[in-house]
Amino acid sequence: QLHLQESGPGLVKPSETLSLTCTVSGGSISSNNFYWGWIRQPPGKGLEWIGSFYYSGNTYYNPSLKSRVTMSVDTSKNQFSLKMSSVTAADTAVYYCANQGSAAAFFDYWGQGILVTISS
Amino acid sequence: DIQMTQSPSSVSASVGDRVTITCRASQGISSWLAWYQQKAGKAPKLLIYTASSLQSGVPSRFSGSGSGTDFTLTISSLQPEDFATYYCQQANSFPLTFGGGTKVEIK
Numbered sequence: 153q154l155h156l157q158e159s160g161p162g163l164v165k166p167s168e169t170l171s172l173t174c175t176v177s178g179g180s181i182s183s184n185n186f187y188w189g190w191i192r193q194p195p196g197k198g199l200e201w202i203g204s205f206y207y208s209g210n211t212y213y214n215p216s217l218k219s220r221v222t223m224s225v226d227t228s229k230n231q232f233s234l235k236m237s238s239v240t241a242a243d244t245a246v247y248y249c250a251n252q253g254s255a256a257a258f259f260d261y262w263g264q265g266i267l268v269t270i271s272s
Numbered sequence: 273d274i275q276m277t278q279s280p281s282s283v284s285a286s287v288g289d290r291v292t293i294t295c296r297a298s299q300g301i302s303s304w305l306a307w308y309q310q311k312a313g314k315a316p317k318l319l320i321y322t323a324s325s326l327q328s329g330v331p332s333r334f335s336g337s338g339s340g341t342d343f344t345l346t347i348s349s350l351q352p353e354d355f356a357t358y359y360c361q362q363a364n365s366f367p368l369t370f371g372g373g374t375k376v377e378i379k
Contacts (some may be wrong), residue, residue, distance in 0.1 A: 198359065198371070198373050199308075199316065199370040199373075203366055204368070214368075215367060232376045248315055248316075255308075257363035258306040258318060258321045258363055259306075259319070260318055261317035262317075263315065264314075
């Protein structure tokens, strides 16, 4: 069974870049034709999809965040990463990484989430 | 973008009650819909995918129906562990979008 774990700084200053890593265990990022994604949830609010990718190619971003977001993968470490530039207080949220199966559709397995606060 | 509208935003119910939550898409999404359960401080959990398929390990009291623009999640007999917030999500097209959530509270 897949296990995902987010890591990164819990506090980022406004205008700086948020960087998070998701470590996958129980399966390989580069096998099974899986898609992988990031979702966030501001405190007390709903879920927002950030983006999804397939390890060898296709990447999809939420247009509302596309100009500030980059996702990448390190298959040697079985990890994938999220970078979001020029953050503001509105980017304060719990960030989740997740597995989407082969159809880039639904989120089967989730990490526990990491709270990132944007504050000086 | 496809907008997902859930109703009600909250519902108070008792153990043993039948609870129905609805989700409406702003345009047709065929059966590309999922339901998630989220408990406080935890990641969402996939309950239902492709509108009516039960995820492995999810109790059979949960069921989903609908296609096109109108969908429902039904809990046939509410159990204490079902008090949570429920979200729908469309996967018909990018960007993937979620409903605003329905909080199921104890009456």
